[in-house]
Amino acid sequence: MPADKDLETIADLDRIVHSPPRLMILAYLGAVDSADFIFLMNQVGLTRGNLSSHLNTLEEAGYVDIQKEFVDKVPRTLIRLTEAGRNAIQTYRQQMRTVIEELLG
Amino acid sequence: MNTTSEFNNLKRKVYLAYHQDGILDLVAGSVVLGFGTFMLTDNIAFLMAGWFVMMMYVFLKNRITVPRFGYVRIDSQKKALMRGWISVGIGVLVLLLFFLLPIFLRRSPASPETEALIRRYLSTMLFALPALGAALFLGLKRFYLYALLAAGLPLLGAVLNIETYLPILTTGLIILAFGTVLLVKFLKAYPLTTESEDASG
Numbered sequence: 001m002p003a004d005k006d007l008e009t010i011a012d013l014d015r016i017v018h019s020p021p022r023l024m025i026l027a028y029l030g031a032v033d034s035a036d037f038i039f040l041m042n043q044v045g046l047t048r049g050n051l052s053s054h055l056n057t058l059e060e061a062g063y064v065d066i067q068k069e070f071v072d073k074v075p076r077t078l079i080r081l082t083e084a085g086r087n088a089i090q091t092y093r094q095q096m097r098t099v100i101e102e103l104l105g
Numbered sequence: 106m107n108t109t110s111e112f113n114n115l116k117r118k119v120y121l122a123y124h125q126d127g128i129l130d131l132v133a134g135s136v137v138l139g140f141g142t143f144m145l146t147d148n149i150a151f152l153m154a155g156w157f158v159m160m161m162y163v164f165l166k167n168r169i170t171v172p173r174f175g176y177v178r179i180d181s182q183k184k185a186l187m188r189g190w191i192s193v194g195i196g197v198l199v200l201l202l203f204f205l206l207p208i209f210l211r212r213s214p215a216s217p218e219t220e221a222l223i224r225r226y227l228s229t230m231l232f233a234l235p236a237l238g239a240a241l242f243l244g245l246k247r248f249y250l251y252a253l254l255a256a257g258l259p260l261l262g263a264v265l266n267i268e269t270y271l272p273i274l275t276t277g278l279i280i281l282a283f284g285t286v287l288l289v290k291f292l293k294a295y296p297l298t299t300e301s302e303d304a305s306g
Contacts, residue, residue: 031115032179038298039175043119075300076176 009098016061017092021046022054026089029064029081037077055079063088117244120179124245126170127287132162133239133251134284137232138277144228144270169288173295191242199234202227225269229259232276251280 017023024044029035041051058064063085067078139155142148180188233256240248258272 027112027115028119031112032119032177033181034178036176037300038172039177041298042175042295071176077300078176 009095009102013095013099014088014092016057016063017088019054021050022058023092025051025054025058026063026081026085029079030086030089034078034080036079040079058085061085061088116179119177121244123170123174123177123179124243125287126166126174126291127284127289128162128165128169129239129245130247130251130280130284130287132159132165132284133232133236134277134279134281135159136277137255137273137280140228140231141270141273141277144273170291172297172299173292175298195238196235199231202230222263225259225263228269228273229256232273247283251276251283254279 017026021044025040028040028043037051037055040046040055041048044051046054055064055066059066061084063082065080065082067080069076069078135158136155139151139153139158142151143155178185233252236248236252236255239245240252254276255273258276259269261267262269262272
């Protein structure tokens, strides 16, 4: 059965952004200049391992930039949204709006 | 609502959560309390102690807030620098107002009663204006209450003919109490966390 052309946008959704934990991470990073691992863990409510895994995915997609540094001999992982990440959120937002309008409108 | 304004809402939430640790309140309360104690005892050490606590703000944030809440740079470095300079500017203006007006008053003598009233009013404004500034620019609503206390209690004291230091001490103690409650809540909400070596990437 051929796909409904009106709903084809769903198939085009960026699956990296579409995952709720990653969307939350991207939203927080979109709101601030940069944040560390502990901040994201607290705000997004993920375990260390889960957050680490999602950050790896986002970094591989080029959506976040991860820098490791030492502050007073304590390791700090600083994460920042890249331009590609910002564009991905914008695109995702537009696509979701289209999908909802097509479904409900 | 566009993405930018939604990000601004989230940024606002992060900003408020970051200042929900009570440290700003404890610092402000210490400065007010130090000033009140200085007025009572005439010992400048109390005034200096209050200002010393204020200088410890960044240290306290780094030692208490960041290891628990996490590190977050809310604005870009350029914006943060601009915000810092605006704060310094407001601080300098308030201090100038506080120190220059009495000098001006000496040059154009007023009655001792009027001068005492103006001094009392200035002491009040010294804390009420920065508190109002914090409430307006930082969006910390509890600072409206502090501004009201800093302005209202000394004026009430003037009406009831109470020494100026007493309302100032009371204001300082109330702010410190608020700060302590917030800090305790913050410490309970955010236990000490460290990054493991395999934190990411």
